[in-house]
Amino acid sequence: MAISSAVRDQSPPRLKGRAVIGNTWEFKQDRLALFSRTFEQCGDLGAYKVAGQYMYLANSVELVHEILIKNGAAFEKTERFRAFGRPLLGDGLLTASNEVHKRNRRIIQPRFRTAAVKTSVDVAARVAGEVAGAWSEGQVVDVRREMVKVVLGVVGRNLFSRDILGEADELGNALTDAIHGFDSQASALIPLTIEWPTPANLRYRRAIERLERSFHAFLAERRAQADRPDDWLNLLMEARHEDGTPLSDRQIRDEALNMFMPGHETTATALTWSLHLLAKHPDCYARLLAEVDEVLGDRPVVLDDLPRLPYTLQVFKEAMRLYPPVYYFSRQATREVEVLGHRLPAGATVVFSPYVLHRRADYYPDPERFDPDRFAPEREEQLPRHAYLPFGAGHRVCIGNHHALLNGHVVLAALAQRVGLANLPGHTPVTDPMVTLRPKDGLPMRVTRRAPAPATARPVAAEGCPFRAESD
Template identity: 70%
Template sequence: MPNSTSTPVLPVPRLKGRRLFGNTLDFKKDRLELFQRTFAECGDIGIYTIAGQDCYLVNSIELCHEILIQNGSLFEKTDRFRSFARPLLGDGLLTATNEEHKRNRRLIQPRFRTAVVRHSADITAQVSRAVVAGWKDGDVIDVRREMVRLVLGVVGQNLFSRDILDEANDLGNALTDAIHGFDSQASALIPLTIEWPTPANLRYRKAIERLESTFHAFLAERRALADKPDDWLTLLLECAYDDGTALSDQQIRDEALNMFMPGHETTATALTWSLHLLSRHPECHERLMAESDRVLAGRPATGADLERLPYALQVFKEAMRLYPPVYMFSRQATTDVEVGGHRIPAGASVVFSPYALHRRADYFPDPERFDPDRFESEREAELPRHAYMPFGAGHRVCIGNHHALLGGQVALATLAGQAHLTSVPGPSPVMEPMVTLRPAGNLLMKVTRRSPVPAVPTAPNPSANGATAPRGCPYAH
């Protein structure tokens, strides 16, 4: 609620920093450690300083609820985020103001969720099998690169009804350059607009041009078709406001790239960390392979299989707890706000770190341990609300959260049935917190092709391949 002058407020603890730079160099060097240290030294709310700006790190379920749910309308996406994200994402759902977001999300979300349930399981299974088909027994593959290909293939089919696997490496490189451009501006001591001809900005602009040219070519093709395929691009073309006004080409471009860029990056990153964790915990890997063999016996997964593949989903959720792709996000106060007895002034940046939140031992005992059974249905139901927040929370929670969970579940179950991936000798991967929490460099693994143990799987229910999810499926809500 807005602060009252008659109400005493508690001072917000401040993390010590350097005289001129505050905590800017700490943020550039190791922002994950900075978040952990701010929490350890300041508690549930603390201030660190970046380039002269105070950032209020919030790291408790109570304060997350108070800001993102109870007072969500009083916080917008930050001006800084919009300035460096808008050249790529335009005015789509990720960058829109609260008012624009509410209007457009109400238009897009209902049909988007239906489309996810109807198509995504089949598409993810087909693309996953196509990617694995290119792996030979004994190959050493870069798992990060292969998961980017896999998820780009899925997004290409869902969004454009196109097989873009052959273009995946080129598009993946463009997306990587875009992410580096994002991060370069986000962490700069002196933020420069994209017009400044720095090397990072030049790569960022080239990446945007590559992605835009691909999208506009696909859009022109689609508009020329009399019989349009049932995919996300057609969904956007058919969206109309209450007065009958359709989305403009610019709006379609913005929303499509909001689905394409973050949707690919977060899921590919989460799958990469999932496979890394499984390779380091063979008992979990064996359990996943057994589940895949029992349910699928080598056949492609369908929507009807989701409720019979719970362990695949548990693995994916636990990987996103330990390595949340969106490891931080921020909001900007539009007015003076009092939360938890503390005053947050208008214009202040409030930072949330799922990475730090997911490592609170009072929410997740032994938080550094990989334990997919934390997300067994009964144990998951006992978790405090907002303790697990890989997709954010509140009215701006990620619109693609159901699709990401479904895609991760089906991809892991499919990969486990087709190949056994093991780590090759070498150092453990290092986290590289940029726009997402990627592993730095390559993540190499050895492929052992496998034939699933013959089994008699439960027959899939054809009715579950329609517009509704099977009972117990987490994507039905």
């Protein structure tokens, strides 16, 4: 669209920074504080400077709509994200250009939405039970590590029909190294491609090799099977382009890792913060335990139970409001764009921070307070559209959003049946904002075994189950 002369001089306000380096040091040391300060001092759209480039923080529902919905075609994933994410994620949905993303999502999404939802519930309940079953009374466990194990187990079975709990620690470490490597490159003052033999790059390359080794072994094993299970890997193997040709092995590899890495990392992080917040708020924890005991007793959770466990889902959603795993993401303008009276030049990088957006008091009164009832159905309906952004928005909204909510809902319920978890006295987790918003150095918590509740009746199929196949 043409930019009028009246708008051309209305560039967004800029945050003050140091000479030459701008706000780069703040970004490296405390990017959550930098995002918050940019909003506080510059308003809904403000700029900060990192590595010689101005970044525009957009922090209102109106800007989310204008940039990600109305003008979504004019914004791509940033060149830096795509360059440094490609060694790990290839040209999968997360890193692909808009054109490739649209084509590939059209192939994958219809089947992904309906892929074994009931089976996913059964798998999540079973894996959570297996992991929690190994904890003993009074044991201190690193909940972050254990939730990675749970979600890797769930994703491994859904994606590959493989029990990978035995190698969950090794794969989890590889994924952590990959995340560190990507973050180190993407946030560097002087970015170096993966070919440079820096310590971070060497770890990144080893992590990618470890993940690819597992994937190619899984794929070779699958190709040798006459009777293939109906899982996400099979979905990719059976997918066809519009001309009828199948996806190449490289495309299958890219999309599988795009499901595997973000799918485990974000859900495990959200579950970790959920359990910390429950332990910090005993009244909320007691309410969740009472709901689970009343509905489930000592039997496994099944799909039709989920509408009868609303508070459990509210807890998970509120934890993702306060600690959104993807706490920031960015887009790059492919042309000059006018946004609500401001001019964004071609090449401008626009940053969205769900962490800061979710703390706007006009959207969420008393925003620092943990209050799962914000997501009771009648209150959630009153939220402004796009005020809740844990999965992004627009044509590149996370394809796995429904599965993430499903798995979080089920795992919290399955854990609540078996154990209680308490924060250690004197230990306060510190956020470690890298690619995702992990707690720094894990999250130690103490286990209390729970006696099985009295058995309840089998569930009656409920109308409107929120995890049946649905569209955005």
